[in-house]
Amino acid sequence: MSTPTGVNPNNVVVGLAAVWIQPWVDGTPAELPADTVLYGQPWTSPWAHLGGTDQGWKLKISTKTADITIEEQSTPVDILADGKTLTVSGALAEDTLQHMLWAYGGGTLTTVVAGASQIGKQTLSLQDKLEKWALGVETINKFGHFRRFLIPKVVVASDVEASYRRAADKRMYSFEANSICPIEDVEIVDMTAPATGP
Amino acid sequence: MAEQRKAAAAGDHNTVTHEPAAPAPEPQVSDAAKRTSKDKRVTLRVSHPHARFDLSGAGLADVTQAGTTYSEGEADQVKTLALKYGVPVFEVAPESEENAK
Numbered sequence: 001m002s003t004p005t006g007v008n009p010n011n012v013v014v015g016l017a018a019v020w021i022q023p024w025v026d027g028t029p030a031e032l033p034a035d036t037v038l039y040g041q042p043w044t045s046p047w048a049h050l051g052g053t054d055q056g057w058k059l060k061i062s063t064k065t066a067d068i069t070i071e072e073q074s075t076p077v078d079i080l081a082d083g084k085t086l087t088v089s090g091a092l093a094e095d096t097l098q099h100m101l102w103a104y105g106g107g108t109l110t111t112v113v114a115g116a117s118q119i120g121k122q123t124l125s126l127q128d129k130l131e132k133w134a135l136g137v138e139t140i141n142k143f144g145h146f147r148r149f150l151i152p153k154v155v156v157a158s159d160v161e162a163s164y165r166r167a168a169d170k171r172m173y174s175f176e177a178n179s180i181c182p183i184e185d186v187e188i189v190d191m192t193a194p195a196t197g198p
Numbered sequence: 199m200a201e202q203r204k205a206a207a208a209g210d211h212n213t214v215t216h217e218p219a220a221p222a223p224e225p226q227v228s229d230a231a232k233r234t235s236k237d238k239r240v241t242l243r244v245s246h247p248h249a250r251f252d253l254s255g256a257g258l259a260d261v262t263q264a265g266t267t268y269s270e271g272e273a274d275q276v277k278t279l280a281l282k283y284g285v286p287v288f289e290v291a292p293e294s295e296e297n298a299k
Contacts, residue, residue, distance in 0.1 A: 023245070023246050023247065045286055045288060046245060046286075048286070096284070098247075098284070101247050106247070107247060108246070108247050108248070108249040109247050109248050109249065109285075110248075110249050110250050110252065111248065111250075111251050111252065111283050111284075111285045112252035112254075112255065113251075113252065113253050113255045113256050113279050113283060114255050115254065115255020115256055115257070116255070118254065118255035120255070120283070122283070125249075131247075
C-alpha cells in the first residue's frame with residue numbers, strides 16, 4: 001500500500017528539545033546564537049543550559065478567544081483573539097542551587113571557594129520579585145538541522161514542590177516560563193541547509 | 199619587476215639585481231604598550247544571578263558584578279576556580295574597560 005497523495009512521512013519528526021536561559025537585560029535584547037553554531041553545539045554565555053528534565057520540555061501557545069455574536073445567528077459572526085499565552089514548561093531534574101533559582105523565578109547566588117579554615121559554599125538568596133529572563137529552545141527539524149525559538153522576555157512562575165524520597169524518585173523542580181513580550185518578538189528559525197561555501 | 203621575473207625564469211641570473219637590504223627599523227613601542235605586555239591586567243566579572251564569587255579562601259580578590267582586575271596569572275587561577283565551582287565569569291573586553299573609564 002503506497003502513501004496517500006499529500007502525505008509526506010519525511011515531515012514527521014521526533015526529538016528532544018534543549019532549553020537555554022539568560023537574564024533579561026533592559027536595552028540589550030537576547031539573541032539566538034550565530035547561524036554558524038550548528039544543532040547540538042553549545043550556546044555561548046550568557047546563555048546557560050537548563051539541564052536534564054524529567055520528561056522533556058513542552059512549548060505551549062494558547063489563544064483565548066472572544067466570540068462576537070448577534071441574536072439573529074446561532075453561530076458567532078466573528079471570533080477574535082482576546083489573549084495569547086506562550087509557556088515553556090518542564091521539570092528540572094538536576095538538583096543544584098542554580099536550578100532551584102531558575103525554578104523559583106529569581107534570587108542571587110554567592111559562591112565561596114574553600115581555603116584554610118574556610119569551607120567552600122554556595123548560598124541562594126530567594127526574593128519575592130519575579131525576575132525576567134530570555135529563553136531559547138533548540139530542537140531538530142526535518143532537515144536534520146536546528147529549529148530555534150527565541151522568547152526574549154519571560155517570567156518563571158511555577159508551583160515548585162520538591163519531593164525528597166529515599167529511593168523512589170529523583171528530586172525535581174517544576175519550571176514554567178510565561179512569555180511577557182509581544183508575540184511578534186518571538187522568533188522561530190529553521191535551518192534548512194548548510195552554507196554552500198566558506 | 200616583471201623583467202626580473204622573466205630573467206630569473208630564463209636562468210639569466212646576472213640580470214637580476216640584488217640591492218642590499220636596509221636594516222629593518224626597530225618597531226616603535228610606547229611605554230604604555232611595554233607596560234601592558236609586561237604585566238597584562240585582566241578584568242573579570244560575574245553577572246546576575248551570581249552576586250559575588252568569594253575567593254578569599256584562595257587569597258584572591260572577589261569577583262564582583264562590577265568587575266575586578268587581576269594579573270594574568272591570577273586571572274588564570276580565578277578561571278580555573280570558576281570552572282571548578284560552576285560560576286560563570288566573564289572577561290571584560292579592554293575597549294569596554296576604556297569606555298568605563
